[in-house]
Amino acid sequence: MKTIGLKKATINDKALVVDFDYRLDKVEHVELKREEKIKKAILNEECFMILADKRAVGFVIFDYRFFDLGWIELIVIEEKYRGKGIGVQAIDLICTQCKTDKVFTSTNSSNMQMQKALSKAGFSFAGKINGLDDGDPELFYYRKINTEKADN
Numbered sequence: 104m105k106t107i108g109l110k111k112a113t114i115n116d117k118a119l120v121v122d123f124d125y126r127l128d129k130v131e132h133v134e135l136k137r138e139e140k141i142k143k144a145i146l147n148e149e150c151f152m153i154l155a156d157k158r159a160v161g162f163v164i165f166d167y168r169f170f171d172l173g174w175i176e177l178i179v180i181e182e183k184y185r186g187k188g189i190g191v192q193a194i195d196l197i198c199t200q201c202k203t204d205k206v207f208t209s210t211n212s213s214n215m216q217m218q219k220a221l222s223k224a225g226f227s228f229a230g231k232i233n234g235l236d237d238g239d240p241e242l243f244y245y246r247k248i249n250t251e252k253a254d255n
């Protein structure tokens with residue numbers, strides 16, 4: 104597919120991001136107060152719209168809260184655009200703008216899509232944490248970044 108890009112989300116994008124997240128998991132969206140978290144991420148300039156030929160097809164929240172290293176908090180692609188390579192390209196793009204020499208992220212063991220996308224985007228397995236979601240361990244991944252490129 105097409106040209107994939109990232110654009111820093113503004114408060115005008117909030118409704119769309121909230122909608123992507125709500126449609127992903129309505130219960131978590133409400134219970135985990137995700138609307139508030141999304142608003143905060145936008146105001147902190149940590150939320151990016153994923154664009155495919157300039158159309159918003161998802162978002163990624165990226166910050167430095169994990170041991171002061173680049174951290175992909177959440178990436179969501181709208182369902183009908185999944186499995187077309189957009190996730191891998193978006194992950195790659197977020198890595199190119201990372202200011203530290205490593206990017207970390209995590210996903211559930213059950214999330215094969217995300218694990219495949221991370222592996223295709225050059226991430227390595229870092230370790231497993233039990234006890235977060237019952238019966239579905241959290242798998243951590245990281246990718247080393249060419250900092251010379253990131254500093255420019």
Ligand SMILES: CC(C)(COP(=O)(O)OP(=O)(O)OC[C@H]1O[C@@H](n2cnc3c(N)ncnc32)[C@H](O)[C@@H]1OP(=O)(O)O)[C@@H](O)C(=O)NCCC(=O)NCCS
Binds near residue numbers: 210
């Ligand atoms: C995880 C996610 C961001 C990946 O983005 P994507 O655009 O679907 O991923 P890509 O198309 O780049 O594909 C990456 C790999 O996943 C595979 N994949 C896509 N859909 C899949 C599915 N339903 N089951 C298993 N693998 C799948 C792709 O085939 C590809 O591997 P391949 O090239 O070897 O076939 C996206 O699927 C998504 O938004 N999922 C729901 C939200 C989520 O789970 N976010 C991650 C948690 S933070």
